[in-house]
Amino acid sequence: MIALSVNLNKIALIRNSREGNYPDVVAHGRTCLDAGAHGITVHPRPDQRHIRPQDVRNLSALCASRQMEFNVEGNPFAGAVGSYPGLLPLVLETRPQQCTLVPDSDDQLTSDHGFDLNKDGARLEPIIRELRDAGIRVSLFMDPDKAQISLAKDVGADRIELYTGPYAEAVSNQSPALEKIFAAHCAAAEHALHMGLGVNAGHDLNLINLPRYRTLPGLQEVSIGHALTVDAISMGMANAVAAYVNCLAGK
Numbered sequence: 001m002i003a004l005s006v007n008l009n010k011i012a013l014i015r016n017s018r019e020g021n022y023p024d025v026v027a028h029g030r031t032c033l034d035a036g037a038h039g040i041t042v043h044p045r046p047d048q049r050h051i052r053p054q055d056v057r058n059l060s061a062l063c064a065s066r067q068m069e070f071n072v073e074g075n076p077f078a079g080a081v082g083s084y085p086g087l088l089p090l091v092l093e094t095r096p097q098q099c100t101l102v103p104d105s106d107d108q109l110t111s112d113h114g115f116d117l118n119k120d121g122a123r124l125e126p127i128i129r130e131l132r133d134a135g136i137r138v139s140l141f142m143d144p145d146k147a148q149i150s151l152a153k154d155v156g157a158d159r160i161e162l163y164t165g166p167y168a169e170a171v172s173n174q175s176p177a178l179e180k181i182f183a184a185h186c187a188a189a190e191h192a193l194h195m196g197l198g199v200n201a202g203h204d205l206n207l208i209n210l211p212r213y214r215t216l217p218g219l220q221e222v223s224i225g226h227a228l229t230v231d232a233i234s235m236g237m238a239n240a241v242a243a244y245v246n247c248l249a250g251k
């Protein structure tokens with residue numbers, strides 16, 4: 001089974017466009033879990049454009065009450081800004097099952113590359129150790145590069161999350177590069193498994209590109225937010241979650 005972790009960033013983004021708590025992020029989290037999602041993902045950013053620290057606390061409590069996986073993504077090097085305490089303090093306070101470290105700069109529109117561990121490996125190592133010592137599984141956001149994935153093992157990660165943006169773009173553009181891109185993802189996944197790393201994936205996955213991506217060797221979990229939320233506008237959130245769960249199951 002490939003787990004579906006629903007990313008609720010975009011629900012928070014709509015909420016933040018007005019005062020008040022509408023739509024309610026926690027209520028949507030509950031709907032997703034009721035509809036068959038295996039977990040919830042959030043990616044708080046220092047500018048709090050969507051997920052706020054209190055959302056992380058509330059969703060952590062929701063997932064704990066359901067014994068479902070909570071995955072918090074973010075830049076481990078971003079410090080405290082205003083009421084954003086920084087990723088590490090927030091994660092150590094809320095104790096998700098998984099923390100996915102992503103090499104985003106603070107002003108990035110969205111995530112668009114994996115770690116260069118030749119550059120960041122040494123400063124990531126103590127962070128990964130601290131998270132693992134707290135009982136939190138650590139995944140690193142990575143491009144499908146075998147040498148980099150070997151380094152992910154060396155710095156102590158449990159899993160990698162393969163960055164699927166270029167794969168999704170190639171599917172959507174019907175690019176001739178698609179075969180090569182998907183082959184690189186398969187080789188990267190096989191290498192990760194060989195190294196003893198678990199394999200997650202995410203970014204711009206949708207109902208069109210998922211039927212192929214779900215065949216990736218050893219894929220354990222996908223986190224999906226943007227497209228699933230867009231589908232929920234026409235299908236309803238529960239139906240959208242069910243459609244993605246079915247798609248991952250090959251139905």
Ligand SMILES: CC(=O)[C@@H](O)[C@H](O)COP(=O)(O)O
Nearest residue numbers: 009043073102110111202203
């Ligand atoms: C790491 C990753 O690919 C996702 O978390 C994605 O970056 C979603 O973040 P935004 O919703 O802020 O674009």
Ligand SMILES: NCC(=O)COP(=O)(O)O
Nearest residue numbers: 202203204223224225226
């Ligand atoms: N890790 C990827 C994620 O959480 C969601 O990415 P997207 O589906 O919003 O592109």
